[in-house]
Amino acid sequence: MILDKAETHRRNTRQRVALLELLTSVTCHPSAQWLYEQLAASCPGMSLATVYRNLSLLAKEGKIRTLHCAGDTVRFDGDIGIHYHVVCSQCGAIVDIPGDTGESTRLCELAHRTSGYVVSDHSFDFYGICPDCQSGNHTVLKDHQFL
Amino acid sequence: MILDKAETHRRNTRQRVALLELLTSVTCHPSAQWLYEQLAASCPGMSLATVYRNLSLLAKEGKIRTLHCAGDTVRFDGDIGIHYHVVCSQCGAIVDIPGDTGESTRLCELAHRTSGYVVSDHSFDFYGICPDCQSGNHTVLKDHQFL
DNA sequence: TTACATGCAAATAGTTTGCTTTTGG
DNA sequence: CCAAAAGCAAACTATTTGCATGTAA
Numbered sequence: 290m291i292l293d294k295a296e297t298h299r300r301n302t303r304q305r306v307a308l309l310e311l312l313t314s315v316t317c318h319p320s321a322q323w324l325y326e327q328l329a330a331s332c333p334g335m336s337l338a339t340v341y342r343n344l345s346l347l348a349k350e351g352k353i354r355t356l357h358c359a360g361d362t363v364r365f366d367g368d369i370g371i372h373y374h375v376v377c378s379q380c381g382a383i384v385d386i387p388g389d390t391g392e393s394t395r396l397c398e399l400a401h402r403t404s405g406y407v408v409s410d411h412s413f414d415f416y417g418i419c420p421d422c423q424s425g426n427h428t429v430l431k432d433h434q435f436l
Numbered sequence: 437m438i439l440d441k442a443e444t445h446r447r448n449t450r451q452r453v454a455l456l457e458l459l460t461s462v463t464c465h466p467s468a469q470w471l472y473e474q475l476a477a478s479c480p481g482m483s484l485a486t487v488y489r490n491l492s493l494l495a496k497e498g499k500i501r502t503l504h505c506a507g508d509t510v511r512f513d514g515d516i517g518i519h520y521h522v523v524c525s526q527c528g529a530i531v532d533i534p535g536d537t538g539e540s541t542r543l544c545e546l547a548h549r550t551s552g553y554v555v556s557d558h559s560f561d562f563y564g565i566c567p568d569c570q571s572g573n574h575t576v577l578k579d580h581q582f583l
Numbered sequence: 584t585t586a587c588a589t590g591c592a593a594a595t596a597g598t599t600t601g602c603t604t605t606t607g608g
Numbered sequence: 609c610c611a612a613a614a615g616c617a618a619a620c621t622a623t624t625t626g627c628a629t630g631t632a633a
Contacts, residue, residue, distance in 0.1 A: 301633095303631095341623060361622070
């Protein structure tokens with residue numbers, strides 16, 4: 290949300306452009322590792338460190354969103370509009386739930402009044418079992434969880 | 437929430453009891469490391485691995501709650517009632533916001549209808565800057581953030 | 584031209600695990 | 609008793625960083 294003044298002289302490197310393009314074109318909520326694997330094919334010599342550095346930059350610029358809801362691995366979201374997430378506790382798949390701006394605003398204000406924090410962001414996460422895992426179709430983290 | 441039948445033959449070891457007692461007696465949302473440091477004083481020879489193993493067990497039994505909202509380090513909550521959290525993006529302090537059971541239920545049902553997930557849990561997190569950090573009183577993670 | 588960005592490899596931090604010894608019930 | 613749990617250290621995994629080189633503007 291807060292734009293760094295340094296953003297003015299940020300370069301649109303091949304890698305950064307490709308990364309943002311991939312992340313915004315996809316409806317899943319990938320990890321850095323997954324993004325790296327996808328990009329490695331088209332971007333020769335793409336490195337995982339670059340993916341991490343750019344994800345971190347893009348998040349600071351408010352162009353993408355960082356999700357902590359899935360546990361050990363940070364996941365990323367190219368959709369910065371207000372919406373919520375449901376996470377599968379078994380396979381880690383994350384899907385979107387439409388969010389309500391009014392409700393979000395109201396709850397953020399409640400949080401502010403209650404705590405004295407200056408609230409700038411929020412994330413509403415639901416946990417459960419996804420349809421695929423309910424029917425026993427997969428039990429571990431797999432590539433297709435992201436798709 | 438789901439109780440393991442194996443729980444029947446779980447032992448109430450000195451360490452486990454002390455851990456749960458500490459976590460439920462405190463209003464902060466500590467990390468495993470912090471809990472370990474506190475316990476090390478009274479429990480001679482207490483190890484970090486034991487803290488992690490017990491936190492994991494207690495969470496499975498639904499006696500405590502695991503928070504992913506603060507980033508790299510998992511935080512724990514001894515209060516398993518419905519409530520939300522505000523997290524300081526600067527120092528990591530977490531404080532409680534009273535939750536509304538009706539609202540939580542309604543949103544969990546919305547999540548279920550929208551996604552097809554069987555929703556069993558949720559966590560609503562707000563991010564911002566805590567009063568102390570607003571006034572420049574601390575800028576890095578410190579012990580007192582937990583208190 | 585040059586400050587910003589990359590690639591690679593090594594470092595870090597949080598958490599988990601293997602194995603042997605202790606201990607609660 | 610003896611299976612469950614502890615302690616310790618080593619292992620693992622996600623992420624970050626240092627440094628030499630490359631490149632967008």
